[in-house]
Amino acid sequence: MEKRVILAFVLSFIVLVGWSLLFGPEKKETVKKGEITGKEAQEQVSKTIEPQDATPPRDLAPPVPSEMPRKESRGLISREDEKEIEIDTPLYKVVFTNTGPTIRSFRLKKYRQSTDPNSDLIELVSIKEGMGDFLLIDFDSQLTPQNKKITYQVNEKKILLGQESSPKDLVFRAVNSGGVSINQVFRFYPDQYKIDLKVEVLNESREAVKGAFTADLRAFPPEGKKSYYSYVGLVLLLDDELKEIKTKKVSEENVVKGQVDWLAYEDDFFISAIIPEGQVRGIFKGRLLPSGLLEGFYRPPAISISPSQSVSTVYTLYFGPRDMGILKQLGRKLDRAISFGWTDIIAKPLLYILRFFNQYIHNYGISIILLTILIKIVFWPLTHKSYKSMGEMKKLQPRIAKMREKYKDNKEQMNKEMMALYKTYKVNPMGGCLPMVIQIPVFFALFRILGNAIELRHAPFALWINDLSAPDRLFSFPFQIPFMSPPYGIPVLTLLMGASMFVQQKMTPTPGDPTQAKIMMFLPLIFTFMFINFPSGLVLYWLINNILSIGQQYRIQQRSA
Numbered sequence: 278m279e280k281r282v283i284l285a286f287v288l289s290f291i292v293l294v295g296w297s298l299l300f301g302p303e304k305k306e307t308v309k310k311g312e313i314t315g316k317e318a319q320e321q322v323s324k325t326i327e328p329q330d331a332t333p334p335r336d337l338a339p340p341v342p343s344e345m346p347r348k349e350s351r352g353l354i355s356r357e358d359e360k361e362i363e364i365d366t367p368l369y370k371v372v373f374t375n376t377g378p379t380i381r382s383f384r385l386k387k388y389r390q391s392t393d394p395n396s397d398l399i400e401l402v403s404i405k406e407g408m409g410d411f412l413l414i415d416f417d418s419q420l421t422p423q424n425k426k427i428t429y430q431v432n433e434k435k436i437l438l439g440q441e442s443s444p445k446d447l448v449f450r451a452v453n454s455g456g457v458s459i460n461q462v463f464r465f466y467p468d469q470y471k472i473d474l475k476v477e478v479l480n481e482s483r484e485a486v487k488g489a490f491t492a493d494l495r496a497f498p499p500e501g502k503k504s505y506y507s508y509v510g511l512v513l514l515l516d517d518e519l520k521e522i523k524t525k526k527v528s529e530e531n532v533v534k535g536q537v538d539w540l541a542y543e544d545d546f547f548i549s550a551i552i553p554e555g556q557v558r559g560i561f562k563g564r565l566l567p568s569g570l571l572e573g574f575y576r577p578p579a580i581s582i583s584p585s586q587s588v589s590t591v592y593t594l595y596f597g598p599r600d601m602g603i604l605k606q607l608g609r610k611l612d613r614a615i616s617f618g619w620t621d622i623i624a625k626p627l628l629y630i631l632r633f634f635n636q637y638i639h640n641y642g643i644s645i646i647l648l649t650i651l652i653k654i655v656f657w658p659l660t661h662k663s664y665k666s667m668g669e670m671k672k673l674q675p676r677i678a679k680m681r682e683k684y685k686d687n688k689e690q691m692n693k694e695m696m697a698l699y700k701t702y703k704v705n706p707m708g709g710c711l712p713m714v715i716q717i718p719v720f721f722a723l724f725r726i727l728g729n730a731i732e733l734r735h736a737p738f739a740l741w742i743n744d745l746s747a748p749d750r751l752f753s754f755p756f757q758i759p760f761m762s763p764p765y766g767i768p769v770l771t772l773l774m775g776a777s778m779f780v781q782q783k784m785t786p787t788p789g790d791p792t793q794a795k796i797m798m799f800l801p802l803i804f805t806f807m808f809i810n811f812p813s814g815l816v817l818y819w820l821i822n823n824i825l826s827i828g829q830q831y832r833i834q835q836r837s838a
Contacts, residue, residue, distance in 0.1 A: 360375045361381065363435045363436070365436070367439070368469070369384060369386055369597070370383075370384045370386065370398070375430070377415075379411060382400065383400070383411075383596050384400050385401065386398060392735050401547060401549055404496065409572075410493065410495065411495055414592065415476075417488055417491050429449035429451040429459075429461070430451065440467055442467045444465060444467075445464070445465055447463045449463075452481070457480055457486055461477075470598075471593055480585065480587070485583050488580070492551045493572065494549060494573045494574075495570050495573075496570070497569060507617075507728075508543070508616070510522065511540070512543055513541065513575075514539050515535045515538075522563030524565040528566075528567065532562050532563075533561050536559075539609060540575050541595075542571065543614055547598055547599060548599045548614055550594070550595040550611055551593075552609045554593075559575055559576055560576050561574070599614065617725040627723065628732075632732060642745060646821050653826075653829075659715060660829060661829065727814040727815040730746075742770065745812060745813050747813065748809065748811065748816075750764050750765070750766030750768060770813055770820065771809050775801050775802065775805030777820055778801035780823075781823055782801055
């Protein structure tokens with residue numbers, strides 16, 4: 278009976294891992310779906326904000342000068358009017374255009390496409406010219422974003438920031454056809470990924486103007502199979518709850534409303550986020566455009582600006598790695614974007630410990646080994662009890678075999694005799710299974726961390742393992758290997774892990790049922806097949822855990838002998 282329980286547990290474990298590998302982790306549907314009625318939309322537009330709520334501190338930008346040149350035409354501009362401005366900092370290179378204004382390119386200097394030091398820098402702007410804007414923040418009186426853009430005048434042609442430079446501003450100024458002056462000031466820092474943005478609107482017309490500050494963010498999701506380690510797509514923090522906006526059908530819209538702390542597009546390792554100022558409720562619309570673009574559009578309540586009155590709002594922009602330490606330091610709850618699903622409560626403490634080890638060792642491979650040892654120490658009493666229980670069960674195997682033979686035609690009597698035997702020798706048939714069940718959440722937490730943490734991306738360990746977030750491959754084959762993801766090579770670490778499982782299996786008492794015994798002996802091969810495409814960091818953890826378990830099991834067997 279106890280072997281059947283263990284077998285059922287192991288097979289269930291294989292199904293869980295296989296499901297995660299093929300289909301991705303199940304995620305709770307958190308998006309409030311449904312269309313906003315025309316009446317509700319009108320109520321959102323008709324709301325006004327008190328001046329103290331709508332006007333944040335003005336220390337970021339100079340006031341809009343009255344002599345600012347006017348651009349009377351609002352609409353698509355000709356290429357002759359377009360100007361590109363480059364900003365170069367120690368962390369990134371960004372190219373702005375004065376049409377919008379918007380960002381045409383955003384490359385991260387510390388992250389490359391591959392482990393090759395000569396490979397291209399990571400580019401966060403995945404959309405091409407003519408397909409829309411990556412980022413567009415504007416003041417608009419319409420409920421939905423428009424394709425029309427303003428031509429802005431800009432104060433700089435190029436900004437270069439050194440490591441010791443002070444923050445510098447890039448100022449865009451324009452006046453639309455309605456007599457509304459718009460002033461956008463971007464502030465860049467040499468040592469931070471964040472960009473401060475202040476948008477100031479001055480009503481120079483003779484009538485009150487009603488409108489709202491809007492933020493539009495677009496990105497192309499990756500082609501092919503989506504990540505099974507993390508969510509990829511639009512996400513926001515709405516009413517202090519993380520929301521994943523899932524849009525699978527073209528032109529399908531997911532509309533939610535509430536207090537939006539931030540909105541973002543994220544993938545496995547990087548995030549592009551817009552963080553509005555203040556505690557203001559608004560509307561967020563996520564949709565999939567026919568071109569394949571994902572668009573997230575945010576609009577707070579409308580405001581009314583009297584003639585000669587100015588109103589401003591402030592945003593914090595973040596374009597960079599999904600690094601928990603950096604996001605935590607930034608504040609504004611953006612670190613909540615790093616979520617490991619139902620394992621979050623376990624995964625984040627483990628990630629903090631992994632980062633702590635690496636501060637002193639500067640090698641995430643060795644840090645994973647130390648983390649594995651620490652986990653093994655924590656679970657030592659449980660695994661000790663498990664192996665001791667299996668040792669006692671091994672001693673009873675001859676008697677259990679005789680009972681199976683004696684009562685093979687009377688299973689009810691056989692079960693009674695076995696339970697009496699367990700009671701006599703004070704053996705718990707489930708004692709060897711419970712510790713493994715308790716450790717399963719830890720494994721899945723590490724599964725999510727080691728496949729999703731930016732810290733392990735392109736992190737080298739030793740010898741041929743130069744990326745702990747990718748499968749280990751020794752050499753490179755010019756031909757494909759069935760069931761193996763590229764690159765194709767020898768998965769040495771995975772084969773060693775399978776061998777360690779085989780040794781561990783040989784040390785474990787065999788089931789009395791020959792069929793079960795054969796299935797259990799196939800488990801190392803099954804696990805080797807499953808782990809062949811797993812990140813090498815996860816395989817390293819499993820290998821070290823097996824080696825430690827073999828040593829612990831050998832020690833218990835020697836004492837029992």
